[in-house]
Amino acid sequence: EGTYFPDNDRRSIHYPAYYTAVYLIPDIASTDPDTIFANNEISLRDIEIYGFDYDYTLAFYSKHLHTLIFNIARDILITQHRYPEGLREYEYIADFAVRGLHYDVQKALLMKIDAFHYIQLGTVYRGLNPVPDQEVIAMYEGSHVPLDIMSDFYGKSSQGHTMKQFMDIFSLPEMTLLSCVNDFFMRHNIDYEPVHLYKDVKEAIRDVHVKGIMYRAVEADIDKYICYGEESHAVLKKLSEHGKKMFLITNSPFDFVNRGMSYIVGKDWRDLFDIVIVQADKPSFFNDRRKPFRQVTDKGALLWDRIHKLEKGNIYKQGNLYEFLDLADLTLKHGWRTGAIIPELRKEIKIMNTEQYVHMTTWLQALTGLIEQMQVHPDPVSQAVVHEWIKEREAMKPQTKDIFNAQFGSLFRTYHNPTYFSRRLARFADIYMASISCLLDYDFKHTFFPRRSPLQHESTFWPQHLSLFLIIHLRQNYIV
Secondary structure (H helix, E strand, C coil), X not given: CCEECHHHCCCCCCCCCCEEEEECCCCCCCCCCCCCEECCCEEHHHCCEEEECCECCCEEXXXXXXXXXXXXXXXXXHHHCCCCHHHHHCCCCCCCCCCCCEEECCCCEEECEECCCEECCCCCEECCEEXXXXXXXXXXXXXXXXXXXXXCCCCCCCCCCCEEECCCCCHHHHHHHHHHHHHHHHHCCCCCCHHHXXXXXXXXHHHHHHCCHHHHHHHHCHHHHEECXXXXXXXXXXXXXXXXXXXXXXXXXXXXXXXXXXXHCCCCHHHHCCEEEECCCCCHHHCCCCCCEEEECCCCCECCCCCCCECCCCEEEECCHHHHHHHECCCCCCCCCCEEECCHHHHHHHHHCCHHHHHHHHHHHHHHHHHHHHCCCCCHHXXXXXXXXXXXXXHHHHHHHHCCCCCCCCCCECXXXXXHHHHHHHXXXXXXXXXXXXXXXXXXXXXXXXXXCCCCCCCCCCCHHHCCCEEEEECCCCCC
C-alpha cells in the first residue's frame, strides 16, 4: 500500500495493495489578490458612468471601527435596555464571525448555509459554543432549511421561524454581540426570550448609526479609523482623467461623508462627482418610489423645494432610483452593470495560494474521484477501500473550513458547495474585487470574461487547471 507525492510529501492511505493510486500535484499558478473576477462578461469600453457607495467602497475602515461599534452597542444594551452589567466583560472578537451567516431568531442560532439551503454542519453556534451536529439535525429535522423560513424580514414566516442573513460588513459587530449576550445568559442560567434579545441588539446597533454616535467618533479620530484613502483617490483621479462621469449614493449623512472624502481626496472632492446623494436609505432606494429627493445645504439644512433636475455641485438626500433615472443629467443606458467590493477576498486568496491549501484541496478532490470510481465495485475488498477513503475524506473536510475561520470557514464556500453569500454575489454582481484599487491595473478598454465552468453533464473530467491525474491499477504491485 502507498501513495506518491512530489517533494517527499507523503500521506498514508490505508487500502490493500490490490489497488494502486498515483497522485500528481504539479506546480499551480497562484491567484493575484488584485484580480477583478467576472460572473458575467463586461467591457469597460462600454462604461461611461461609474457609481459608488461610500462605506467600504471609497472609504475603508481599520479593525478599530468594529470594536467601536460593538462597545457602544453593548453599553447601550446595559444603560438603555437594562441588560446585566456583567456584559461589560465581553470584548469584540475580531475573528469570530464571517459575513453572510444566517441567524435563527427564535432558536438563537448563528450558522452558515450553502447555496442550496443546507446548513453546513460544524458551523452552528449557540452563543460562543458550537452546537453538536445531531442536535442541529434533530432541531431542523435534517440539515435543509426550507425557503419559507429564510426570509430576511423579521416575522414574515408562515411557520413562525425567521432566518436573518447578515450581508454587509457592518453586521460583523452585530453578530458578535448577539453571540456574546446569548453566551452570558446561558452561562448564568438566565431564562430569556431569544426574540427580544435579537430585537434589542438590532435596535442598539441601529442607534450607533442613526443617532450619529459612530459618525462623531470616526470624525474625531479619522486617522485611526480610515485607511487605504490614497488608493480610492487614485481610482477617482484616473476615472476623471479619462472623462468618466461619476456619482455617489450612500446611506451615510453628508457631514460624515464630507469629512471622510476630504481626508481621502481633498476638500475639492465634490468636483469629481456629477451627483452626490446621502442618506439614501438603501436598499429601499432601489424599489420604493414614494421618497422624493431633497436638497441639502452645506450646513446640513434641508430645503423644501421640489427637485426638477439633479445638478452637479448640489447635495441630495433620500430619493429613489426611478426619480434618479428621470432627473439625472447623465446619459444613463438601460441595463446597469454592477461591481461588488469584497475586502475579505484578498485574505482568502492569500490562503488559497498557500502550499498547504493547494495540497489539501487537491487531495480532497482526488479522494472524491477515487470514491466515485471505485464505489461501483461490490466485492468486499473494494468496499473496504471505499470505506477507508470516505473516512479520510470526512476527516479532511473540517480542515478546509478551519484554515479560513475556525468557526465558520470561508465566506464563499461550504465544504464543497458555494455559500448562500456566493449565490447572491453571482446573482447580483457582474464583477467583484477586493477593493476599487484593483481598477488601477486595468485599461478602460478591458473586457472581463467569466470562466467557462462545465456543467455537471458537460464533462466527466476534473477541471483542467487542477492538473490532476488518477491512475488506478487493478494489480498486486504498489508504489513506495
